[in-house]
Amino acid sequence: MILEVNNLSMKFDTKTVFQDLNFKLEAGSMTALLGPNGTGKTTLIKILMGMLKPTGGSFKFDKNVRLGYVPQFRNIDAEYPLSIRAFIGLNAHLFKTKKVREQIDHQLAETHLSQIQNTRMGEASGGQKQRAYLAQALLDHPNMIILDEATASLDPAAKEELMGLIKHLNQEHKITVLFVTHDIPLAKKYMTDYLYLNKGTIRQGKMSEFKEDFE
Amino acid sequence: MFQYEFMRYAFLASTFIAITCGVVGVYVVARNYAFLAHTLSEIGFAGAAFAVFIGIAPLWGMLLFTLLGSIGVGELSLHSDQKESSISAISALFIGLGVLFLAISGSNSRYATNILFGSIIGVDKQGVIQLVVLSILVLLLIILVARSLNFDSFDHIGAVAHGVHTGWVGIAFLVSLAMSVAIGAQIVGSLLVFILLTLPSSTARYIGKTIPAMIGWSVFFALFGVWAGLYLGFITNWPVTFFIATIEVVIYLVAYTLHVIKHR
Numbered sequence: 323m324i325l326e327v328n329n330l331s332m333k334f335d336t337k338t339v340f341q342d343l344n345f346k347l348e349a350g351s352m353t354a355l356l357g358p359n360g361t362g363k364t365t366l367i368k369i370l371m372g373m374l375k376p377t378g379g380s381f382k383f384d385k386n387v388r389l390g391y392v393p394q395f396r397n398i399d400a401e402y403p404l405s406i407r408a409f410i411g412l413n414a415h416l417f418k419t420k421k422v423r424e425q426i427d428h429q430l431a432e433t434h435l436s437q438i439q440n441t442r443m444g445e446a447s448g449g450q451k452q453r454a455y456l457a458q459a460l461l462d463h464p465n466m467i468i469l470d471e472a473t474a475s476l477d478p479a480a481k482e483e484l485m486g487l488i489k490h491l492n493q494e495h496k497i498t499v500l501f502v503t504h505d506i507p508l509a510k511k512y513m514t515d516y517l518y519l520n521k522g523t524i525r526q527g528k529m530s531e532f533k534e535d536f537e
Numbered sequence: 538m539f540q541y542e543f544m545r546y547a548f549l550a551s552t553f554i555a556i557t558c559g560v561v562g563v564y565v566v567a568r569n570y571a572f573l574a575h576t577l578s579e580i581g582f583a584g585a586a587f588a589v590f591i592g593i594a595p596l597w598g599m600l601l602f603t604l605l606g607s608i609g610v611g612e613l614s615l616h617s618d619q620k621e622s623s624i625s626a627i628s629a630l631f632i633g634l635g636v637l638f639l640a641i642s643g644s645n646s647r648y649a650t651n652i653l654f655g656s657i658i659g660v661d662k663q664g665v666i667q668l669v670v671l672s673i674l675v676l677l678l679i680i681l682v683a684r685s686l687n688f689d690s691f692d693h694i695g696a697v698a699h700g701v702h703t704g705w706v707g708i709a710f711l712v713s714l715a716m717s718v719a720i721g722a723q724i725v726g727s728l729l730v731f732i733l734l735t736l737p738s739s740t741a742r743y744i745g746k747t748i749p750a751m752i753g754w755s756v757f758f759a760l761f762g763v764w765a766g767l768y769l770g771f772i773t774n775w776p777v778t779f780f781i782a783t784i785e786v787v788i789y790l791v792a793y794t795l796h797v798i799k800h801r
Contacts, residue, residue, distance in 0.1 A: 371698065372700075373697065373698075391698045391699075392698075393694050393695070393697075393698045395694060396692065396694050396695065397692075397693060397694060398692075401742075403742040403743075403745065403746060403751065404691055404746060404747065404748070405746035405747060407747075408746060408747040408748065409691070409692065411747075412687055412688045412691055412692050412695065412696075413688065413695070413699060415684070416683050416684040416687070440746065442746060455695070458692075458695060459698075459699075462699070
């Protein structure tokens with residue numbers, strides 16, 4: 323067990339986002355967090371990341387968990403000056419010793435960005451940017467990674483590349499994956515389990531048995 | 538030129554100020570604080586006028602006002618929906634106050650000119666020491682929070698996601714910015730201090746692809762402008778501020794044009 327959520331509830335003022343959520347995630351699992359837009363998927367993630375306080379209930383990560391988190395939106399415009407390498411390095415030690423440089427090299431290779439590491443982030447494609455966000459999070463050596471709508475704005479080829487990468491991280495490095503999306507076909511192709519958040523409640527099961535169609 | 542003591546002092550003080558503004562400027566531009574820097578310089582003008590009014594050195598009045606102003610304006614710009622309007626209102630209020638302080642202190646218009654447009658040639662030994670010490674303090678503060686400041690300034694959302702204490706970093710940076718405005722205003726004046734805080738670093742963004750590279754280029758352009766400005770001011774007797782402003786603008790326009798041509 324890497325995460326256990328008990329009776330988790332969240333309200334903004336009088337509006338209940340969700341009530342009494344209960345679920346558990348196994349270490350090494352690959353779970354899609356599904357649900358229509360506006361059901362509180364990002365809110366749930368922010369609570370798990372400690373960025374929001376729930377109004378009720380609790381959750382517990384395994385004591386050995388090291389979380390990596392790739393948020394949904396970033397402020398990277400076309401004029402953004404840092405290279406892909408420098409962007410990833412924001413999450414590394416200030417002084418780029420040989421060891422730090424090697425860690426960055428490793429994550430660049432892992433996310434297939436070595437060739438274009440000196441391209442400016444502002445000029446990178448959507449898929450390259452997403453892989454850079456992932457590489458930046460991987461510098462923390464996480465054993466669980468949470469991705470929020472990472473494929474939302476990507477073209478089909480870039481989606482496949484990113485998902486292939488995530489699958490590789492799960493299979494080769496045993497990283498637990500929690501993947502927020504509303505793309506059901508993609509989730510069916512790559513994820514093994516699902517959490518379905520809708521109308522304030524949550525359901526859990528095997529992705530292959532997922533029936534709901536909310537789109 | 539260096540046989541004159543006032544030129545030696547001017548160069549020494551300007552060098553430290555240019556380095557400080559060059560470094561801080563990289564974060565000013567990355568955080569989209571150019572407008573805030575401009576507002577702080579107007580608040581600084583009021584502070585300097587206040588200092589003249591109560592009879593202390595303008596630098597201290599400026600420092601006091603910019604430090605208080607940076608926290609106030611920073612809070613406003615973070616929490617107000619009408620960020621630009623509220624900052625404009627504050628600017629207007631402080632310029633008005635500055636005019637009032639100058640008027641009631643009965644000082645002559647030369648004082649106002651010095652505050653608004655700078656008076657580096659007039660800096661004495663004590664002034665140089667103060668400016669150098671303040672510059673070093675700003676740089677130390679930046680180095681102290683550098684890793685978090687880099688992350689927060691260049692990837693705010695990522696920094697929050699990685700648990701960086703962005704609130705504290707923001708305050709530390711506003712303090713550095715306030716101090717930079719106060720000391721930068723001593724060379725180019727409060728009206729044009731935002732030049733040193735925005736133009737060299739904006740130019741550097743077109744060239745550097747890493748933060749150290751951007752800082753290097755930004756400091757280089759700031760130093761070049763300030764040194765050349767002092768030299769040209771010395772040989773022509775025209776205002777140093779005019780030369781610094783012109784040089785920085787020309788460098789920026791060249792870099793911008795090259796960037797546009799390259800990306801067309």
